[in-house]
Amino acid sequence: MLITIVLAFLAGLNAGNGLPHFITGITGQEHPSPLGKSAVVNLLEGWSAFLIGGIFWYFTWLQHGDPILAYTFAALGVFTINLFHARVWRANPEFYKHILPRQKSS
Structure with a gap:
């Protein structure tokens, strides 16, 4: 059950x-992120996160745990990261510039 959660x-x-x-x-906008701020980098980060999330979801179902528990904690995960984004980006939109080494600008 803990593994499912x-x-x-x-x-x-x-x-x-x-x-x-x-x-x-996909809308072609720039947005700061750990790997860069270009639209292509954000598209790849989003796609990769969906892929990783799908892999975690697949292994969740292999556990044959309680589906209500699985959906509840998946929703809690979405809520947690979106709350983090809302608080961090509102307080400091350039958040990643302070925690990552400087990137070369082209």
């Missing part, structure tokens, strides 16, 4: 994190 939470966390990056990427 952890995997479902991680699936929701990754899917929720991928959504803002994917949307800004």
Whole structure:
């Protein structure tokens, strides 16, 4: 049961994190992220997060745990990462510039 909870939470966390990056990427907008701020980088980050979330979700279902528990913790994972994004980006939109080494600008 604990494995189901952890995997479902991680699936929701990754899917929720991928959504803002994917949307800004497909709309051609720049958005700061750990790997860069271009639209293509955000698209790839969002797509990768969806893929990782899907893998976690697949392994969640292999556990044959309680589906209500799995959906609940996946939703909690989405809520957690979106709450993090809402608080961090509102307080400091250039958040990643302070925690990552300087990137070469082209």
